[in-house]
Amino acid sequence: MKNISLNIDKALGTVTKEQVYAQAAKAHECNATLQNGNGAGNDFLGWLHLPSSITDAELTDIENTANVLRSKCEVVVAIGIGGSYLGTKAVVEALNNSFDWLHTNRKNPVLVYAGHNIGEDYLYELCEILKGKQFGLINISKSGTTTEPALAFRMLKKQLEDAVGKEEAKHRIVAITDAKRGALRTLADQEGYKTFIIPDNVGGRFSVLTPVGLLPIAVAGISIRDLVAGAISMEKATDVSVPFAENMAEIYAATRNELYKSGKKVEILANFHPKLHYIAEWWKQLYGESEGKDGKGIFPASVDLTTDLHSMGQWIQDGERTIFETVISVEEPNHKVVVPTDEANLDGLNFLAGKRVDEVNKMAELGTQLAHVDGGVPNLKITMPEVSPYYIGQLFYFFERACGISGYMLGVNPFDQPGVEAYKKNMFALLNKPGYEKESEAIRARL
Numbered sequence: 001m002k003n004i005s006l007n008i009d010k011a012l013g014t015v016t017k018e019q020v021y022a023q024a025a026k027a028h029e030c031n032a033t034l035q036n037g038n039g040a041g042n043d044f045l046g047w048l049h050l051p052s053s054i055t056d057a058e059l060t061d062i063e064n065t066a067n068v069l070r071s072k073c074e075v076v077v078a079i080g081i082g083g084s085y086l087g088t089k090a091v092v093e094a095l096n097n098s099f100d101w102l103h104t105n106r107k108n109p110v111l112v113y114a115g116h117n118i119g120e121d122y123l124y125e126l127c128e129i130l131k132g133k134q135f136g137l138i139n140i141s142k143s144g145t146t147t148e149p150a151l152a153f154r155m156l157k158k159q160l161e162d163a164v165g166k167e168e169a170k171h172r173i174v175a176i177t178d179a180k181r182g183a184l185r186t187l188a189d190q191e192g193y194k195t196f197i198i199p200d201n202v203g204g205r206f207s208v209l210t211p212v213g214l215l216p217i218a219v220a221g222i223s224i225r226d227l228v229a230g231a232i233s234m235e236k237a238t239d240v241s242v243p244f245a246e247n248m249a250e251i252y253a254a255t256r257n258e259l260y261k262s263g264k265k266v267e268i269l270a271n272f273h274p275k276l277h278y279i280a281e282w283w284k285q286l287y288g289e290s291e292g293k294d295g296k297g298i299f300p301a302s303v304d305l306t307t308d309l310h311s312m313g314q315w316i317q318d319g320e321r322t323i324f325e326t327v328i329s330v331e332e333p334n335h336k337v338v339v340p341t342d343e344a345n346l347d348g349l350n351f352l353a354g355k356r357v358d359e360v361n362k363m364a365e366l367g368t369q370l371a372h373v374d375g376g377v378p379n380l381k382i383t384m385p386e387v388s389p390y391y392i393g394q395l396f397y398f399f400e401r402a403c404g405i406s407g408y409m410l411g412v413n414p415f416d417q418p419g420v421e422a423y424k425k426n427m428f429a430l431l432n433k434p435g436y437e438k439e440s441e442a443i444r445a446r447l
């Protein structure tokens, strides 16, 4: 098996190799702090050894539960938001056929999502399409009290019970939540749902390798064992025993922090494979919630290329020089498509005839990298040998580990997210939630 890799050469114009390597000791120390559990937020380090500690029995339990849902349901709705949604979405979008819904010969239930927004039309359309279909629900919420998934679950649970009866509904609902606390735990225990636990010491955005991600990913027919195997290999490759020069998590953390200090305030995660779009969405939550606090933090943004070269390309090439780019480059696509010859050649594309589409894409990637570097955008490159569960597992763990190190280097607690409460408080006050009477009065005075 190969490994994903990191190349920072094209970032070394804005910052020097010496500057990055001058951070080696700090990066290594932060990795050690993480591993020894003596830094800020150390009660949320359960993710560090998740890959190597998950047992065969746990994986089998998840696979068996997935198989029950797969056998009973045409559609499974994964309900959750943030870390209870994005990891699954990232893996499924990356690995499933892009035109899945048009395939009539389906081997897997269709996985759809709810509870990641409060869009009334979205919920209406979902409830409508589920009418007359055999469906099941995976309700995922660590806290069990998040409004978006709770609202979606309330509606979909009723619809399911009305359709198949309360007893059968119990066999089609799985709850993934805290071991003891929260509304979802209480409800699941009362109703007798099959449950999986999100460990206390694993925060939402670090939970993709718990049942939060593993169950719906298994429902989609993707190998969770390969995903975990990839993560295990990266757990070893980023261990504190691995020296800085070989430790890609430490190098990534050190480089992005140096770039930040040099005025690069925005990191754009770019891909040239549209199926990786949600990997970037997952990454944005990971880095945004972990580092954006205390008035600090790189803003995590993303683009899909070449698509966005025709929308955001101008800004990236020529706009304010406060950005750097991290490209996820895929060495070998899973399929081969060759450009055909055309006798008339009216489009002038015969110079490409016989070449693979990926060769065109790779030259677009290289051309873009050089253009952006020339335009003052430092470029980091993460190479993935192919898009497979194994390498996505590596990528997840690499980004998580680097995020912990990077947060400590920045001087923040990477494992809390106090800022998220502000909108919730206002929303509850505006909706007159019991217990928010004072806040309701105060906020109304501002309107």
Ligand SMILES: O=P(O)(O)OC[C@H]1O[C@](O)(CO)[C@@H](O)[C@@H]1O
Residues within 6 Å of the ligand: 081, 082, 083, 084, 140, 141, 142, 143, 144, 145, 146, 149, 203, 204, 205, 289, 417, 420
């Ligand atoms: O799984 P829960 O508790 O519903 O939380 C969902 C998401 O909400 C947050 O708590 C805040 O956005 C995230 O950290 C988390 O991933």
